[in-house]
Amino acid sequence: MRKYRVTYAALLVSTLVAGQLAGSIAVPVAAAAATSKNAAAPAAAPAFKFNSVPLGAGVTAVLENVNIWSQTGGNIVSYTLKYTNSGNSSASLLKYFSRVVTPGGSVLPGNPVGTDALKKKVGAKESLSVTYYVNVGQTSSLQGLKISMLVWDAKAKGYLKQTGSYAVPANYSTAAAAGTSLNTTMNDIPVTASADSLQLYKYGGKVYAKVGLNLTNKGNKVLGDPGYSAYLVSASGTSFELALSSTQADYKIQPQEKRSIYYLAEIPAYLKTDNMKLQFTQKDETTKLELPKSAYKLPAATSPNLVVGSGVVKKIIVNSNTIETLIRNANVYSQDADAVWTFQMQIKNTGNKAVTLPSYELAVKSQKGTTFPVSAKGLSGVTLKPLETKIIPLTVRVPLEVEQSGLQLLMIEAVGADNISGPDSSGTSEGAGTTGTPGTPAPASPVTATTKMIFPVAYFVIPYALRADVMTGQEYMTTNSYGSFSYSIQSLQRYPWRDDDIVAARLRITNTQTVSLTIPELKGSIKLDNDSLPVTTELYMDNKESSVLAPGKSVELYVLGKIAYTSEFRDMRVALNGTQNSESVPFLDLSVNNSINSIPTIAQGKSYTISKKGKAASLKENKTTVYEGENYNLVYTELLLSSEEKRQSKMARLQAYYKTKDGQYFEASSSQSDNSASPGAKQLVVFWTKLPKAADIADISLYLGAGINGGKLIESKEEATGFVDVAALQLNPQGNVPASTLASTVLYPYTISVQSSEGKHLRSSDTLDITINYGLKRDNQYDAGALEHKLILQITDPFGISTEKTLTLGTDLTEGTNNQYSLSISRTLYKTMGGGAYSLTFYDEFQGERIKLGSQAYAVTNVNPVKPEE
Known part of the structure; x- marks a missing residue:
């Protein structure tokens, strides 16, 4: 405990001693060297060498660098001393002290930064660097600053003995000169760094600065986030916190790799940009102070031309990969009160690593400066593999009252609160934009920004081209x-x-x-x-x-x-x-x-073709008949569908409209088989509709197509929402000519052959008995759906009175060659009938309308009643 009390007392005394000595500290040889013929030119920090100061027992110290950084609670001077021990035993650093003497005469003890506080000794034959800091209050310059070196000496007055000092020369610079490289360390990895560029951009009435730094990793490990904050500092000392460009999100530099790192800041339009520098600082977690690190003088500011001509490739750098961007296929058409512009942004990664693009904002700007937003969702955050090209479609509506020529697409990099550089330059801390104001030092810690910073990347000229109409049949x-x-x-x-x-x-x-x-x-x-x-x-x-x-x-x-x-x-x-x-x-x-193609016409007797996969077939008219009704006519069409598939498959459901000569359309009802069709098999497809009596059916056609629903072809019994591949099939309506006999009556799929008929009447009886001998044959060559035809048998007796029977084919009349059908008709009038003839007539009834198929007369035979045996 006593030892610590003595040390503390000695420190108090040393402060007084150093204050008495401050006015007479000797300038080291290095300071004298600075007054040589090159003294007029500011010396870069890495070029200026301070002489070593002996501390005793083979231990020397040399000042490696000294920096100053403005803070709200007082400006901080940091300096690094390199201790070298040439002796054979370790030397304790607790015996060596340094003091900063300000131009005003204040003597301030140096304190090791948090990371160096545990450095207590330097080993034999070894060297050790220790960084110290001092709060110098309102002192804002290193000019006139001195650093004295003292050792513990119990015999000396105040227990401290000065062994030498360093005077910071007037021409000393804390920043590496523009165009020169600085060998330093980041994360204990040796690097070579140099200022690359200072570019100024104007956008939206604001001025943005883009600062470039070249970094080469000289170590054998990957250089990650060094944990620095970056500032743009003007010649007058005003500082602006820099945001890491969002194109540098991947802050990993491989060993021996050289990368250009870019930082952004918004600055006042009136700020003088001569002799600016890039300053890095690092927060000391122990003291919570922001300590200056390396700095670099920037070259003269330039203002690059961001306008990209029509058809010109614009190259941008994202994570050290070159991305080629190009605006293509721009055209415009009018809609309502707007001009609708559509164009594409082509982006290509020409590098050898995958790249994820940062967030961008897009807008179209007119010649008068009015901007119209463009959605950039397809561009921001897109990942490109090496040599991969992607096309981003873009659309914007510009009012027609705006001059459409001379438009530009503005590509803006959006740097938000999550892209700020400090305290780590990986872009994970908060803050953006400016954090200093003219004449005001930057604060000790980053100011959290609530708004994002937008930064122009390119202004693409959009060529004015009206969208041409596409011509049918042209590629x-x-x-x-x-x-x-x-x-x-x-x-x-x-x-x-x-x-x-x-x-x-x-x-x-x-x-x-x-x-x-x-x-x-x-x-x-x-x-x-x-x-x-x-x-x-x-x-x-x-x-x-x-x-x-x-x-x-x-x-x-x-x-x-x-x-x-x-x-x-x-x-x-x-x-x-x-x-x-x-x-x-x-x-x-x-x-x-509006060059609507005419519906293709298929001549009478020719086929309509379906070529869709799995549904290939051809259709041909079998017959078209007119059922003449009292109030309207019913047009009835049979088509023969032939499957052209090589496998059994269900055919497409057909949809149709009848079109008359005067251009009227009538929706057709249909009947179609639901069965699968074998290769080459035929199906009977039927369409019909009711037409006004006055409609001219001489040139009637059937607008025919394949039904669809839900984006696919449908089959029979499925409901259609539309149809495709429409063609006009010219029909050949045939008038119905009834047969004069019933020897062969066709009602598809049946053929009825009446071989004979006998009518018997028992004298004085009221009954006429009729027997029909027939044959019934079914035609199975076509598959058909439910046709709903009815066979009507009309019997007209000798008195001209008709009686009708509806016969169900296959039930009332059965298939076979020698069948018989019998019926009886009773009327009181028949009691007086003495013979004569009756006729049998077949009608085809469909949807309540009839056509006569054929008729034949037969004689009535009167039969005497059999007398009962007496």
Whole structure:
């Protein structure tokens, strides 16, 4: 305990002694050297060498560096002494003391920083560096500052003996000169550092400074976060805390690797930028003080031109990797009161490491400076593998009243509160923007900023190009975020659908790459003219399950929109969008004028073809008949569908509308087999509709197509929401000519052959008995759905009175060659019948309407009653 009391007393005495000696401290040789012929030029800190001061017993000390940093609670001077012990035994540092003497005469003891407080001795034949700090109050310059060295000596007055001192020369600089390198350490790893650049940018009425530092890791370990705060310091001493650029998020420098690190700050527009320096500080956790570290004089400020010409590649550096950016495929079209601009940003990682882009803000600026925001979700945070290229689609709406030529896309780096450099330069502490004001020293600890700092990266010139209409049948090339491909519009059609019309665009996409093209799950949209509201749409893609297109392969898809049948329009916009990370991403966007293709016509007797995968078939008219009703006519069409698949498969459900000569459309009801069709098998498909009696059916056609629902072709009994591949099948309505006999009556799929009929009447009886001998044969060559035809048998007696029977084929009349059907008709009138003839007539009844198939008369035989035996 006594020893510590004596030491404490000695320290008190030494303070008084040092104060008495302050005015007569000798300037070391190094100071004299500074007055040589080069004294006029400021000396860089690493170039100036102080002479060593002997401390006794083979121990010497040399001042390695001295720095000063402004603090709110008093300015802090830090200095580093290197002790060298040439003796054969260790030397205790408790016997050596240093004092800082200010120009005003204050004598202040140096205290070791927290990390060096435990350094108590220097070993034999070894050297040891210790950093000390002193609060010098309002002293703001190193000029006139002196550091004296003292040793414990019990014989000396005050127990301390001065052995030498260091006077900081007037031309001493704490910063490495611009263009020169400084060998120093970070995280105990040797590094070589030098100032790279000082660039000034103006954006949004503010001025931003970008400071570059070159760092080379000279050690054999990875250099990580050194834990420094960075400041931009003006010649007058005003400091601004720097934020680490968000393009430097990966603060890891490999051994022997050289990296350029960039820092950002907002500065006042009126600030003089001559002779600025980059200052690093480190917080001492023990004292909670911010201690100055290395500093670098910056070269003269420059203001780079950020404007990127049309078609020019702009290179940006992200984590030491070069990213090439390019604006391409810019075009514009009008919608409502806006010009809608669409373009793409192509980004390519030309480096050899994966890179994740920082947060960016995008906006389009007019010639008068008005800006319009652009969503940057697809750009910010995207990861690029080495040599990978990605396409980012961008869209912006600019009012038509704004001059559309001369627009620029502004690419802005967003540095938020989580990107500030200090106290660690990995960008994990808070604060951004400026933390000092002109004439005010920077605070001892970083000020937490609540707003982000935005920093301009590039101004891309957007070429003014109206989006050209796509022509039907012409091939176009495009590239998007999914890859490169060609596309063409195969057809544009308009045809009826219930109370509306369908407009359908059939597109073909071909993979033009040498690698596979992945087609995402697409959604389509249609907009007409300048209507901002999209049309209700449905998308169908042939072979939808194939989402990957091999090189050179194609796929067809249909975008269908339902519009009022009275709608008229000039232009149509068709858009396809995929989804990435729950965000809608454009796949293809095109405009077409109202060049609606005419529905292709299929001549009478020719076939309509379905070429869809798994549903390939051809259809041909079998017959078209008119059932003449009292108030309307029923048109009935049978089509023969032939499967062209090589496997048994279910056929597509067909949808149809009848079109009359005067342009009226009538939705057709249908009947179609639900059974699978074998290769080459035929099915009977039936359509019918009711037409007004006045409708001209001479040139009637059937608008025929394959039904879809939910983006796929449907089968029989499934409900359709639209149909595709529509063609007009010209029909050949045939008038019905009844047969004069019943020898062969066809009601598909049956043929009835009446071989004979006998009518017997018992004299004076009221009953006529009729027997029909027939054959019934079923035709099984076609598969059909429920046809709902009824066979009506009409019997007309000798008095001209008719009686009807509905016969169910297969039940009332059975299949076979020698069958008999009997019936009896009773009327009081028949009691007087003395013979005559009756006729049998067959009718085909469908949906309540009839056509006569054939009729034949037969004689009535009167039979005398058998007298009872007497």
